[in-house]
Each structure stands twice: as C-alpha cells, then as structure tokens.
Amino acid sequence: MxxxxxxxxxxxxxxxxxxxxxxxxxxxxxxxxxxxxxxxxxxxxxxxxxxxxxxxxxxxxxxxxxxxxxxxxxxxxxxxxxxxxxxxxxxxxxxxxxxxxxxxxxxxxxxxxxxxxxxxxxxxxxxxxxxxxxxxxEVIYSSGSWQSNLVKSSPVYQSMIGSVRNQLKNYPYSSYSTYGSMTLNNPKDLFLSLNKVNYSIGASKSNGTWTISVVVYDTYNFEYQNxxxxxxxxxxxxxxxxxxxxxxxxxxxxxxxxxxxxxxxxxxx
Known part of the structure; x- marks a missing residue:
C-alpha cells in the first residue's frame, strides 16, 4: 500500500x-x-x-x-x-x-x-x-515506563539479567554490583534509538529475595545509516x-x- x-x-x-x-x-x-x-x-x-x-x-x-x-x-x-x-x-x-x-x-x-x-x-x-x-x-526514563519496559523486552537484556540471576542463586553475600555493555538490536526500535549501551547493576537481598536495580545509559547519536x-x-x-x-x-x-x-x-x- x-x-x-x-x-x-x-x-x-x-x-x-x-x-x-x-x-x-x-x-x-x-x-x-x-x-x-x-x-x-x-x-x-x-x-x-x-x-x-x-x-x-x-x-x-x-x-x-x-x-x-x-x-x-x-x-x-x-x-x-x-x-x-x-x-x-x-x-x-x-x-x-x-x-x-x-x-x-x-x-x-x-x-x-x-x-x-x-x-x-x-x-x-x-x-x-x-x-x-x-x-x-538529558532524558531519564523511570522503572515501569513504557521505554523501560521496551528495553526489558529485548532478548539481549533478558539474557544479561538471566546471567545475573544465575550468579545470585548461590551468592554468599547480601549485596552485589556489576557493570558492562550490550547491543540492543532487537526490537528494531531499540536498534534505531539506543543500539550500543552501557549498564550498571546493583542488587540487595532481604528475607531471601533479591531486588535488582539496573540502569542503562547512553549518549544519543543519530545513526542515519541504520x-x-x-x-x-x-x-x-x-x-x-x-x-x-x-x-x-x-x-x-x-x-x-x-x-x-x-x-x-x-x-x-
């Protein structure tokens, strides 16, 4: 059409x-x-x-x-x-x-x-x-926003957070932190808007439950070729x-x- x-x-x-x-x-x-x-x-x-x-x-x-x-x-x-x-x-x-x-x-x-x-x-x-x-x-998207949920829907994010959960299963302490980078290439909306990003993770355990806080951050640059x-x-x-x-x-x-x-x-x- x-x-x-x-x-x-x-x-x-x-x-x-x-x-x-x-x-x-x-x-x-x-x-x-x-x-x-x-x-x-x-x-x-x-x-x-x-x-x-x-x-x-x-x-x-x-x-x-x-x-x-x-x-x-x-x-x-x-x-x-x-x-x-x-x-x-x-x-x-x-x-x-x-x-x-x-x-x-x-x-x-x-x-x-x-x-x-x-x-x-x-x-x-x-x-x-x-x-x-x-x-x-600068733009800040809070946890629970549709932008945050879009990032969480990415297979790359799911793989990253799955790896963190596996590490925490037998982790002997009540606090944890790590950082790294990833490429959000799916869905396409993330590829066009964010693509390569950094992340920082902090986690704490209370009464046997881990709460994991993640921040993904990037400098937006318009990638017209994409x-x-x-x-x-x-x-x-x-x-x-x-x-x-x-x-x-x-x-x-x-x-x-x-x-x-x-x-x-x-x-x-």
Whole structure:
C-alpha cells in the first residue's frame, strides 16, 4: 500500500510522498487513497517571513521539476540561505546563515521523525525529535515506563539479567554490583534509538529475595545509516537521510544528549 505523509510544509503545507517500493512504478498511484499524518513543527524558530520566502523558493523548484513532490537538497538550502542573507531576510553574517541552515535542516529531519512514528519506531522517533534543538536536556526514563519496559523486552537484556540471576542463586553475600555493555538490536526500535549501551547493576537481598536495580545509559547519536535500512523507511524519507544524515549532526541540527533508563527486577532463588 502507498503511504503519504503530509508534513506542515517544511513548515506549513508542503507535501512529501513516500511510495512503497513494490508500487513505486505503478501508473495507478493517483487513484490510490492515502492515509495522512499532520506534523507540527512548533519547536522550530523561524520567522513567518522566512517561512513564506522558503515556501516560495520551494514552489519554484517544484514547478521546474514538474513533480508533485520535492525534497530540498543541501544545495537548495544553501542557495536559499545565501539569497536570504543578500536580500535582508536575515543578517548577512556567518552566524545568522548557520542558524538558518540548521533550522531548515531540522525542519526536514522532522519528516524522518514522522516516518518513524508511522513505521512504529516510537522510541527512535522520540529520541530523534528531542535531539532537534540546540541544548537538549538529558532524558531519564523511570522503572515501569513504557521505554523501560521496551528495553526489558529485548532478548539481549533478558539474557544479561538471566546471567545475573544465575550468579545470585548461590551468592554468599547480601549485596552485589556489576557493570558492562550490550547491543540492543532487537526490537528494531531499540536498534534505531539506543543500539550500543552501557549498564550498571546493583542488587540487595532481604528475607531471601533479591531486588535488582539496573540502569542503562547512553549518549544519543543519530545513526542515519541504520534508519536507511529499517523496514517502513523508504521513498523521500531515504532521500532526506541521504541528503542530510551526516550533515545534520556536523552543523548542530542534531545534538547528542544523555539518556538514562532504569529497570528493577526481583526474584527469590
């Protein structure tokens, strides 16, 4: 089935189309009914005048390609930034030009966030969305949260905690601690959002029952190559990843931040 994402221009009304590979060459595309998703971009810090000017710029691009859809390239963004600086839309300084470039790239990355949600990558979309700001706060997910439960569902986590339980069965003391690292590659949502993480474990025994506290921690970095190979990520979203994936982090459009996820287990040997 074909899918259409309706993105709020890069800010209000621009439409990108994502076509399933199996139907990409179909001449019947216009007769298909598409589900839609409205995405807001209120986190972006763009003057309404810049919005209008950029939409006009993109409209000219769409007209020249005779296409119903168009994904701006880095060259397009750089051309518009230069135009905006020369015509007094922004200050003609390197700082102003970099800031505008960063916000325009972030607007395109919002399309990836939306596609991730549609494809079911809820945590990956949440993590990427949080990184699209200048100073993202560290994120803490408490034990019992859906994010914590998602980590606990991973076969790698289950194997790790199973090993700890085996060690505790005949452990002669009432307190225990360890640390290590693991790669959360299943389910796919964890692969896109966390992947390689560190963990720290503390456990205590009371009345014969062990309480195991686990914290998984990571510095979020956007791994655009992983997204490009993920099921449900195709069409213009892949084009955006190709266009901006590596560049976005290099200019500060995507900003790394710390993630802490807490879990708790208990068992009686």
């Amino acid at each position: 074909n899918n259409k994402l309706v993105i709020g221009s890069l800010f209000t009304t621009l439409i990108f189309t994502c076509v399933s590979p199996a139907l990409a060459s179909s001449s019947q595309e216009s007769s298909v009914s598409f589900p839609t998703l409205q995405v807001t971009t209120t986190e972006l810090h763009l003057d309404p005048k810049i919005n209008r000017e950029f939409e006009k710029f993109l409209s000219n691009k769409v007209s020249s390609t005779h296409s119903a859809t168009y994904v701006p390239t880095l060259s397009d963004i750089q051309q518009f930034v230069d135009y905006a600086a020369k015509n007094g839309i922004i200050e003609n300084t390197q700082v102003a030009k970099l800031n505008l470039t960063k916000e325009l790239v972030r607007a395109s990355m919002k399309t990836v966030v939306a596609a991730g949600r549609v494809a079911g990558y809820k945590l990956a979309a949440e993590c990427l969305d949080h990184s699209l700001q200048d100073s993202p706060s 997204w490009m190979g993920a099921p449900g990520i195709y069409g213009n979203v892949v084009t955006i990843l190709n266009n901006y994936g590596a560049y976005a982090q290099s200019i500060g459009a995507v900003v790394p931040y710390k993630i802490w996820i807490f879990m708790q287990e208990s068992f009686r040997p």
